[in-house]
Amino acid sequence: MPIPDLEAALTGARLVEEAGALLTHGGDPEAMVGHAFERLGELVPFDLATVLLREGDGLRVAHAIGPLATPALAGAHIPVRGNPRLISALKPRSRPATFEEEDPGEDTFHGLLEMPHGHSCLVAPLRSRGETFGLMTLDAMVCRQYPESVLHHVGVFASLLALGLKQAEHLARLAERERSLAEEVSYFREVQRRDVLQEPLRAGSPAMRGILDQLGQVAATTTTVLITGETGTGKEKVAQTLHHLSPRREKPFIKVNCSTLPANLIESELFGHVKGAFSGAATARKGRFELADGGTLFLDEIGDLPLDLQPKLLRAIQEREIDPLGSEKPRRVDVRLVAATHVDLARAVAEGRFREDLYYRLNVFPLHLPPLRERPEDIAALAEGFLERFARENRRPPLALPLSVREQLEGYAWPGNVRELQNVLERAAILSTGRELRLPPGALPARPGGGNRPIPTWEAQERTYLERLLRHTGGKISGADGAAALAALAPSTLLSRLERLGLRPKDFRGA
Numbered sequence: 001m002p003i004p005d006l007e008a009a010l011t012g013a014r015l016v017e018e019a020g021a022l023l024t025h026g027g028d029p030e031a032m033v034g035h036a037f038e039r040l041g042e043l044v045p046f047d048l049a050t051v052l053l054r055e056g057d058g059l060r061v062a063h064a065i066g067p068l069a070t071p072a073l074a075g076a077h078i079p080v081r082g083n084p085r086l087i088s089a090l091k092p093r094s095r096p097a098t099f100e101e102e103d104p105g106e107d108t109f110h111g112l113l114e115m116p117h118g119h120s121c122l123v124a125p126l127r128s129r130g131e132t133f134g135l136m137t138l139d140a141m142v143c144r145q146y147p148e149s150v151l152h153h154v155g156v157f158a159s160l161l162a163l164g165l166k167q168a169e170h171l172a173r174l175a176e177r178e179r180s181l182a183e184e185v186s187y188f189r190e191v192q193r194r195d196v197l198q199e200p201l202r203a204g205s206p207a208m209r210g211i212l213d214q215l216g217q218v219a220a221t222t223t224t225v226l227i228t229g230e231t232g233t234g235k236e237k238v239a240q241t242l243h244h245l246s247p248r249r250e251k252p253f254i255k256v257n258c259s260t261l262p263a264n265l266i267e268s269e270l271f272g273h274v275k276g277a278f279s280g281a282a283t284a285r286k287g288r289f290e291l292a293d294g295g296t297l298f299l300d301e302i303g304d305l306p307l308d309l310q311p312k313l314l315r316a317i318q319e320r321e322i323d324p325l326g327s328e329k330p331r332r333v334d335v336r337l338v339a340a341t342h343v344d345l346a347r348a349v350a351e352g353r354f355r356e357d358l359y360y361r362l363n364v365f366p367l368h369l370p371p372l373r374e375r376p377e378d379i380a381a382l383a384e385g386f387l388e389r390f391a392r393e394n395r396r397p398p399l400a401l402p403l404s405v406r407e408q409l410e411g412y413a414w415p416g417n418v419r420e421l422q423n424v425l426e427r428a429a430i431l432s433t434g435r436e437l438r439l440p441p442g443a444l445p446a447r448p449g450g451g452n453r454p455i456p457t458w459e460a461q462e463r464t465y466l467e468r469l470l471r472h473t474g475g476k477i478s479g480a481d482g483a484a485a486l487a488a489l490a491p492s493t494l495l496s497r498l499e500r501l502g503l504r505p506k507d508f509r510g511a
């Protein structure tokens with residue numbers, strides 16, 4: 001082969017290689033296509049280069065580069081029907097072709113551009129996975145611009161161009177998906193936050209106020225917290241409140257219920273797995289520990305965690321490392337763990353159903369939520385909170401809680417605790433037609449064997465009344481809207497009664 005041909009071939013190969021690198025390195029598709037065609041122009045000069053993509057039964061001008069690229073071309077629709085050159089270029093096995101345009105009616109840009117008679121054209125298919133999704137074209141005003149000898153290089157260029165365009169399309173789709181997922185995550189986080197802000201933890205009893213105080217103290221740390229209490233006492237509510245009081249509030253709060261997950265799934269659910277870790281693990285999956293990274297992981301019903309997984313959890317807490325199923329490499333996680341249980345874990349340890357070392361590791365900061373029957377002072381606060389929410393959600397004025405109803409509620413044993421209280425109140429609120437809450441007959445079923453609370457003592461009753469009074473006035477004692485006037489007592493008498501019971505008006509400010 002004569003030397004000049006060899007040189008030409010090498011130059012061609014180098015230019016196509018450079019163009020290829022530009023086409024596949026990502027970034028803005030418009031700039032990428034422009035730069036690549038610039039390189040190609042050094043090998044195959046053109047006055048117009050375009051990328052045409054299939055759309056409907058024609059082609060759309062997606063890119064147009066060169067001195068002839070007019071604004072009218074951008075996005076223009078080019079019909080395929082009746083144009084034998086385009087029809088054959090779009091065929092599944094077509095190859096790049098050059099020709100001189102003799103019939104202006106057959107010109108690809110007929111009606112969009114005036115080209116001289118007999119100008120040079122080159123058309124190459126753009127393919128991905130066997131499908132011709134578009135064409136690239138080169139046009140030059142002069143005759144015989146494109147010899148057969150460049151077709152091979154142009155063909156390689158077109159393959160790289162097709163690859164680059166598809167890659168750009170996939171990247172754009174991924175970026176779009178990521179954006180919409182990020183929006184979704186921030187939406188759900190906002191919903192969680194609003195739930196906690198709009199439905200704050202209600203605490204009217206000394207026990208629950210004590211819990212709130214402790215939450216405030218432990219929130220800033222990474223200490224593991226164990227919440228115990230009967231079902232429906234508010235363990236999850238307390239866990240959510242802890243998360244939102246903590247510096248982790250902008251990060252995820254992830255919940256796992258150990259009693260509802262099948263035993264064989266819990267491990268991968270908690271710690272994740274790598275691809276192929278077990279039959280059915282077609283893709284890798286992050287566990288809840290990793291999903292909660294930077295935030296809080298709430299393990300509900302921890303007493304139901306299978307014994308054989310307990311050492312793994314202990315390791316995750318102690319080493320702050322997890323081992324996804326099938327993975328050789330441990331992964332570091334920064335998670336604040338909150339566990340909850342309605343069973344007596346100490347007993348479970350004694351009976352060999354729960355590991356002692358894990359129990360001690362979880363029990364660093366225990367919080368016990370007493371059953372509602374032992375803290376009737378919470379009932380008014382909970383009921384008022386619930387009635388406010390019901391009014392807000394149903395766009396109704398809030399129902400008042402008459403003293404007689406409140407006494408009924410405070411006298412009931414609430415085996416289902418706060419959850420049951422909410423259910424009873426919801427039904428009652430729907431059925432109440434006036435401005436006051438009424439309990440429908442049978443709303444508080446008497447249970448076999450009694451279970452209802454005995455009559456409260458005078459002092460307990462007085463305390464409940466005074467607490468409600470102060471909550472109502474926000475701690476204000478004197479004046480026409482003060483607590484003394486409402487209770488028809490002299491302010492000094494009221495103050496001495498409050499003092500005797502250890503109640504301080506300032507604690508009710510802003511309540």
Ligand SMILES: Nc1ncnc2c1ncn2[C@@H]1O[C@H](COP(=O)(O)OP(=O)(O)OP(=O)(O)O)[C@@H](O)[C@H]1O
Nearest residue numbers: 200201202230231232233234235236237342418419
């Ligand atoms: N102190 C509280 N203030 C406001 N709402 C509360 C309070 N305690 C409980 N709730 C509400 O009562 C319902 C039951 O509470 P939660 O689900 O937290 O109980 P739980 O102890 O986690 O129940 P389970 O043992 O069944 O998982 C929830 O709707 C919760 O928001």
